Amino acid sequence: MFWFAQVNLQRGGRVATAGLLLALGVAIEFVQRETGYRSFEYADMSTDCAGIVLGWMLAPPRLPNLLALSERCLPFA
Numbered sequence: 785m786f787w788f789a790q791v792n793l794q795r796g797g798r799v800a801t802a803g804l805l806l807a808l809g810v811a812i813e814f815v816q817r818e819t820g821y822r823s824f825e826y827a828d829m830s831t832d833c834a835g836i837v838l839g840w841m842l843a844p845p846r847l848p849n850l851l852a853l854s855e856r857c858l859p860f861a
Contacts, residue, residue: 785839790851793844802836809833 788801809832817824 785836786842787839789840789843790849793849798840798843802840805836806833 785802785805788805789798792798792801810829813824813826813829816822
């Protein structure tokens with residue numbers, strides 16, 4: 785989420801990204817359950833959600849936009 789928040793600065797884009805990342809985390813857990821050798825964990829889903837929230841909270845404007853900063857600092861970017 786932190787990486788995608790560098791690209792999507794508008795709230796709508798971030799909401800869509802957060803929702804899709806959460807759906808991806810849930811889908812991965814259900815696929816793991818079907819394999820038979822991986823475990824299905826609700827704790828993994830909640831950890832995914834916590835990571836999404838943390839990534840959003842650390843994204844711009846709270847911290848600098850690293851993508852824009854690298855474009856200004858690197859002459860070949």
